[in-house]
Every structure is written in structure tokens, then in C-alpha cells.
Amino acid sequence: MRKANFGRNIVLNAQHFYQPESEDAVLAILNQHQGQQIRCVGRLHSWSPVIDADMVLLDLHRLQGVEVMQRDGRKVVQVGAGCQIKRLLAEIEKQGLTLPSVGFITEQTIAGATSTGTHGSGRHSLSHYVVAVRVACYDPATKKAVIREFNSGDELRAARCSLGTLGVILSVIMECRTQYNVEEHFREYLSVEDILKAEESSPLTQFYFVPWRWRYFAQHRREVDAEKSTSVKLYHWYRFIVFDVLMHLVILVTVRVIRWHAVTKALFAHGVPNSVIRNWRVIGESSSQLVMEHELFRHVEIELFVQKEHLANALVHLKQTLIAADSHNTELPRSYLAEVSKSQCSESLNEIRGVYCHHYPICIRKILPDDTLISMASPSAHEADGQTCDEPNSAWYSITLTNYHRGQARKPFDELATFLAKSMFRLFKARVHWGKLCPLSVEELRECYRGFEEFRSIQRKVDHGCVFTNTWTQELLQ
Secondary structure: EEEEOEEEEEEEHHHHOOOOHHHHHHHHHHHOOOOOOOOEOOOOOOOHHOOOOEEEEEOOOOOOOOOEEEEEEEEEEEEEEEHHHHHHHHHHHHHOOOOOOOOOOOEHHHHHHHHHHOOOOOOOOOOHEEEEEEEEEEOOOOOEEEEEEEEHHHHHHHHHHHOOOOOEEEEEEEOOEEEEEEEEEEEEEEOOOHHHOOOOOOOOOEEEEOOOOOOEEEEEEEEEEOOOOHHHHHHHHHHHHHHHHHHHHHHHHHHHOOOHHOOOOHHHHHHHHHHOOOOOEEEEEHHHHHOOOOOOOOOOEEEEEEEHHHHHHHHHHHHHHHHHOOOOOOOOOOOHHHHHHHOOOOHHHHHHHOOOOOOOOEEEEEEEOOOOOHHHOOOOEEEEEEEEOOOOOOOOOEEEEEOOOOOHHHHHHHHHHHHHHHHHHHHHOOOEEEOOOOOOOHHHHHHOOOHHHHHHHHHHHHHOOOOOHHHHHHHHHH
């Protein structure tokens, strides 16, 4: 069975492929394939080797039950592993409920999204709100497949974002909350510091660093008690047609047909910014306001995570890197070259010079610290002047670079992504999204998370034979 992911950069080639219709069917498959490597896929909205499988592959899209219940005096929802987020939202909205956090798109399955730490803006990741995870794994005594629930302590923190290595996720139980409205409007800024100040009144804000204009457009968002605007449907059509469709079509023509850097630069210096209507304040339901249709056109992404105190410097580093990648001739600031030298990436910088022109707005979102072991927003720990410095309460900011090249034409972006991941890890302790392009070595990935050793210990206790891993995660967990 050959199956390609959304970005067409990974092809799964499993020997056995199943689409079980029930939990009992999952247990039967596990018993049938004892000792063989077993992996699961959702909607394949991932670009990293975490999804790879070459032995036994389970597609759990038929496990999509949704049940709202009471647990410890509060409303929660139990969701089948294969249920897409958009279906989950639609089902619980019938009862006036929604999720505490919603990501940029809702195509992913709940198991895939939580297993890789998917997030929205201004709140924790989806993983943080998981209160229990039910998995199919093997009983160490009988070697038979059983169902186990992780619902407390470090086992739950591990299961909230597990990369699929604790067993076959059957369902998760998540917090839910009363449906609420969100006010949104766009504004343009010269500096990131001004946006961070504005976040105090609009905590759900996400913003975009526009290449070749080198300014910021903030999509200010905040929860409000007011009623929906009469113009909300018109506003959503505007966002959909202008940004989700027309902007992407123009980018595709520019990148794949015209292929002139000058045209790309003009598009982002003038064209895209002029399509943004500033200060149009619109109120709508959270599940529609916080979501866009970013999945309509195939692409690849790398997403880097830095804490708030590093954000401004990281964006300066990113800007200079994109300028360097666009031209051999541009003189780069000495401070930037010193940073690159400090990160031991000078040779890599020379290799990417003049080979790539970035062609998409860079999205930046705030994530509150998660109560997990290895989600990208889990508590941090790093070394400074020989001392361990923990700042668990510092928010994380994701920086997403998106690319629409195909095939071999994508190679320069891959090289740029590797340079940025390496240099920003060494300079700013940046993490990379588990589900997106993941160029860091396994040693560097382990170093990112102070809870990694605890996670690895729990994984080994649950999965003695490492059967719920693939080649990449097995190397990561060695």
C-alpha cells in the first residue's frame, strides 16, 4: 500500500494496511501482528517523518464517535481518534459548546492533532486540554492487546502529545466550553513590539510578517460578549475569496509559472498588503472566526517556536536570512554574520545564498505553556552561563514559513528550512513542530525538552518492544 501525505514530500509504503471499524477490530489487528511495527495515520496533514510507516498501518477514520459527558463536575467530550476537528466542532456546537482552542485549519483528526501538539493562537495547544487518552497496546504479562487509559500524572502528560508512540489511540477525552464570540480586525504595524503591546487587549491575535514589505499585519482577535455582527457572513466571504483563494492562486502563478523574483517581491510589497481591509471590526462565532481555509492548495511548512523574550531577535534573524537567500550580492549586517558564526552555520549560509525567494506571509501565533512533556509549548529549560534557567510561564510564539514549490524546485526551501532550524535552535533555543518539516537531529530534538527523559521512560514502560514506533521515532527514543 502506497500513500502520500498532504504535501507530497513523504510516501508511506506499508506492507499491511487496515481501516478498522471498531475498537475490537483494532485489538484483533494488534494480536495478529504481534512484534511488528504498527503506526497510525489520520488525514496526513503532516510533513515530518513522524507519519512514516513501512510495516503495519492503521487508518482510524472510522473511529469518529463524539459524546459529551460529565467528568469531575465539568463537561468534557470523548472523541474517537479518527474524528476530524471540523466534525467534532459541528457535533458539540449542537449543544452550544466548542473547544477551548482551535487551530488554523480543522482538517486534522483529533488523534493526529493532539499527538503532534497542534495549536491555535493566544491559548494553549489542543494537547493541553486533553484529560484522558485511551490507547490499544500490549499487556506486558500476557503479550495480548488490551485497552489502557492514561488520565493522570506524567503518564497523561506524555499521552497528551505522544507522537503515536504509546499505542494506538482509540479516543481522547477533552475539555469543552460554552460557545463564544470573537471580534476580529486587521491592522498594519512597523514593529513586533507594537503588536505585543496590543496583545494585552486582543489576546487571541495572530500576525503576519510580510516579506519584501517587511511590515506586520495583525489579525487582532479577542473574546467578547457582544452579538454577532450583521456583516459577519460578508466578512467571511471576503476572507475566503481574497485570502484563501485569490491570494493563493496569484502566488501559485507567480511561483510556478512566472518565476521572477522581482514579481514576487512586488506582489508582497504592494499587491497583497493592498488587499487587506484595515480596521473592519467583525464579531462572529469562535469556530468560524478562528479558522481559515489554508489547506486548499498543497504546500509544505516549517514551524519554529521561540519564547517571547527571543521573538524580536528571531524575526530579525529570519529577515536577514531571507534577504541572504534571495541574493548573492546583498551586503549583510555584521551583527547578523556574527550570529551565524556563533551558531556554526556560516558554511550553510553560503550554500543558500541567492537560491530562494520567499513567497508567502510568515504567520506568527502565541501559545501559552502546556502541561505536557514534549509538546512544542511544554515548559522550557536551557543553559545560560553554566546555570539551568527555567521559564515555564513564558509564552511561546510559533513562526511558520510556507512554500508552494513542487518536486525538485522545493529543494532550496528545504535547505533554507534546515539552516533556520539549526541556527535558531542554537541562538534562541527554537523548537520545531513535530508534524511539520523537522530538520533538527534527534540529539537536538531531545535537548529541546526538559521532560524528554521522563517521556522516554514512560514510553519504554508502555511499549516494551518499541512496536508503536517507526524508524525515525525509534531513533529519537533510543
